[in-house]
Amino acid sequence: MDQILSLAATNLLSPIILSFALGVAAALARSDLNIPEAVAKGMSIYLLFAIGFKGGVSVADHGIDGTLALSLLAGIVLSAALPLVAFALLQVMGNLSRLDAAAVAAHYGSISIVTFVAATSVLEASGLSSEGYMVAVAAAMEAPAILSALWLISRGGDSRRMDDELLREIMLNGSIVLLVGSFFIGWITGVDGMTKIEAFIVSPFQGVLCLFLLDMGLVAGRGLRSSSGVLTPGVLAFGVVMPVVGATCGLAAGLLLGVSTGGVALFMVLSASASYIAVPAAMRVALPEANPSIYLTLSLGVTFPFNLTLGIPIYVAIASALTGGSP
């Protein structure tokens, strides 16, 4: 427990978390602090490229082992199954309509790539390595949750199909294309490629992540400010309980697969995080009657800050304790 609290305290006082806290505080105080939309977009492109490229280089450097395919499969199964768990939890904890509950559940099966990026940063700072292909696992976990949500709706007698255009938009959304594409570039070019662009990919990473999380803090703070009365106490509690449940499932998957300490931690983070980029857009198309204020406020205003501040250090500490790694 001391180890967990120590790591949590260290994480809370890191520049990236304090930048996020600054953003939340500024938004809650109604400051006019603002990151221009184009700058935020540019930073997200940089972060996705850097994290994908580094993952590819890691795979090129260490080679592929038999757990790659199993890890991808585990990611897909987790993404498809977690919405069912979330839906069942919401039936108990919340008083949402079937439509809203299914839409919320889809978010908790999918992933937050920003939480993933922040977790890899914490792992690096802790000296823990992880499998480079976890980037590919993250990409594989984006879409299955959406199919599960539509299945949950269809079980209630309201048949919704995912049209081909929506499927294409989900599978080829810019974040996935950039993440997977840069992963393959890193894999193909390997350490030599990293040497050529290291000054751009590695050194500025932490600073850019700080500014990006400042912007995310502003967004989360604005969401919290404008959402008073949207969430009932039960639904609010779900936003904190579900990531812990998801992380436990991710922990089991990581331990069963026998991945590294960092890999187990990343499985926990991916399973604990909730989407707020790809899934909300898919829900607006497939389930337009579902209330976006509920699922966006939960994923962005509750679960994202929870994972970023408390969740990640706890997941890393638990993964370390159970695998024998040392944070």
Add this chain to the structure above:
Amino acid sequence: METHKAKRVAIIIEQVMQSRLTDAMSQAGVTGWSVLPVLGGSGSSGEWSREGQVTRGAGMVQVICVVRPDRIDALLEAAFAVVERHIGIVTIGDCEVLRAERF
């Protein structure tokens, strides 16, 4: 100068639905339209602003097109099939254009 009567249709819709709407309009024989960003607003779903949106395709856009009066029904049927279940506003107004052959 001679002018010609036309209909101006303005559809405010979620950005994520934009391509579906313009595809349907194209299939209904509409050959031209303009898309404008909407900065923010307020309606039955509450107040919103384009500022700080992180969700892909979040926010609203306005699709504007001008058609000959005899094409308005086909356009509205195609548009309504797309926007029926979604947040948005469809308005139709009379207008006049200089070059009728373009519409």
